[in-house]
Structure formats: C-alpha cells, structure tokens
C-alpha cells in the first residue's frame with residue numbers, strides 16, 4: 001500500500017529534531033539546513049524538538065550546546081522547543097490506544113533469545129528480524145519485558161522527495177518491532193510519530209540513515225490515525241573514500257571551539273553545496289543568517305543528490 005502525503009490546509013510545518021547525545025555534527029548540520037530551507041522556501045514554520053528520550057545516552061550540557069550552536073549559525077525557530085523527556089504521558093496514551101486495539105502486544109523475549117531464534121540480519125544494518133514469538137500471547141514462564149507492534153505482511157511503500165519511490169518489507173527487515181523498551185523507555189519510533197502528529201508536522205526532512213525508520217513510522221501513523229507527512233531523506237556525509245565519520249572529526253559546536261561567528265557562514269555554504277545547491281559567490285564571507293536567508297528563498301530539492309559523499313570541510 002502506498003502512503004499518500006497529507007494535503008492539510010495551512011502552512012508547511014517542518015522540524016529539526018536533534019538528539020543531545022553529542023554535539024551537533026556535519027550530518028546533523030546538513031539535516032538542519034535542508035529542513036530549514038525546505039520549510040522556509042514554502043513559507044512554513046520550522047520547529048525544534050530535543051530528542052532527549054533515551055536518557056542513558058543523553059550527555060549533560062549537549063542540548064544547550066546544540067541550541068547555542070544553532071543560534072550562532074543564524075538559525076531561528078518557531079514556537080516553543082519540545083523536549084521528549086517531558087512527553088511520557090502522550091507516549092503512554094498512544095501505547096494504551098495501540099494495546100486496546102490489539103496492534104501492540106507484550107513481549108518477554110531477551111536480546112539473547114532473539115539472537116538464537118532469529119534468522120540472519122537482512123538489511124545490512126545488522127538488525128535481526130524478530131520472529132514474532134510472543135505475538136499470540138506470552139508463552140508460559142515468560143515475563144513482560146517490552147511491547148511490540150504487529151507489522152503487516154505487505155510492504156510499506158512511500159514517495160520520498162529526494163530518494164524517490166521506496167518500499168520496505170518490515171516483516172522481513174525487522175519483524176514486529178519494539179515501541180516500549182525493556183528498560184521502560186518509549187522507543188524512538190513511537191515517540192517521533194506522536195510528537196510529529198501533536199506538533200502538526202507536515203514535512204520531515206532528515207538524514208538517509210533514518211530512511212528505514214520511515215516505514216515503521218508510517219505504520220504507526222496509520223494505526224494511530226495520524227496524517228503521514230511528506231518525507232525527504234538527505235544524503236549522508238562520509239569521510240574520504242566513503243568512510244564513516246567519527247563523532248570527534250565531525251563536531252560542529254561551540255564547545256569544540258569553533259568560532260561560528262566567523263566560520264558559520266562558510267559552514268552553511270559548504271552544507272548547501274553538499275546538498276547540490278549553487279549559492280552565489282557574493283555570499284562568500286557572509287554571516288550565517290544571510291546564507292540561510294538565501295537558502296530559504298532559493299533551495300531546490302530537485303538538485304539534492306541521492307548519493308552519500310564527503311563534505312568539503314571548511315572548519
């Protein structure tokens with residue numbers, strides 16, 4: 001089944017949703033620039049959400065560093081910042097609805113049990129497809145650990161504004177997936193769907209590392225009767241020769257000692273070129289806010305490449 005994007009009246013609502021598990025990095029900078037430019041190009045609202053849900057991975061001080069870095073780069077956002085750490089009641093309510101409708105079930109399997117029972121990883125990310133052991137009730141002797149959502153047998157198909165037509169067979173890729181974890185935390189997939197719906201988000205622009213999360217989120221939107229936003233997944237920033245960038249080499253942060261008042265504009269120009277845009281030469285040396293104003297007026301999604309590549313580093 002193909003998901004048709006919503007056509008709700010009113011402005012485009014985009015968002016940037018960093019996780020404060022480290023400083024902003026080149027990849028998240030590209031996501032911020034892309035989502036800001038695409039939202040503002042259509043006269044929309046650009047929201048900021050701090051994805052501090054996974055508390056064991058949150059690094060103290062990073063949320064603040066990310067916000068101050070964005071400001072120093074010249075970004076400004078609309079409305080209040082939403083923090084996932086304060087939204088447990090909304091996630092709980094969604095879980096209750098899914099449980100009551102029979103879409104979600106308690107699971108008693110540990111990681112080790114799943115590794116023994118599952119077939120080899122399918123999607124190249126090392127993910128094991130859960131063989132749906134507890135789907136029809138907790139087997140005797142097992143205790144509740146997590147909650148999983150039932151995935152359909154048919155693939156989920158959607159149109160991505162950058163990557164084109166995409167289809168994912170969730171049953172094969174991941175099986176029934178976790179919406180509330182064994183440590184009691186809500187899973188990213190559920191939280192994002194609830195937040196995007198509650199914030200009225202109509203357009204999701206983010207890195208292609210989250211492309212395989214999109215069919216999971218579309219499934220949850222359908223089960224929760226939420227509209228499906230439009231999606232644009234941006235190419236990933238790699239090191240030379242396609243190598244994965246280390247977090248350290250990658251940091252774009254005030255804490256990392258970067259003088260954004262001086263280098264911010266250049267960094268944004270590099271991010272825009274990485275996204276296939278052709279900013280005019282008179283912007284060389286311009287402050288970040290001016291570069292962003294150009295991007296908001298001129299960004300063309302049709303020029304964004306699909307392939308990951310290195311970003312010419314100007315730091």
Ligand code: GLU
Nearest residue numbers: 017018019051192206210
């Ligand atoms: N918090 C996620 C990240 O920093 C982004 C989630 C999203 O955009 O949906 O990678």
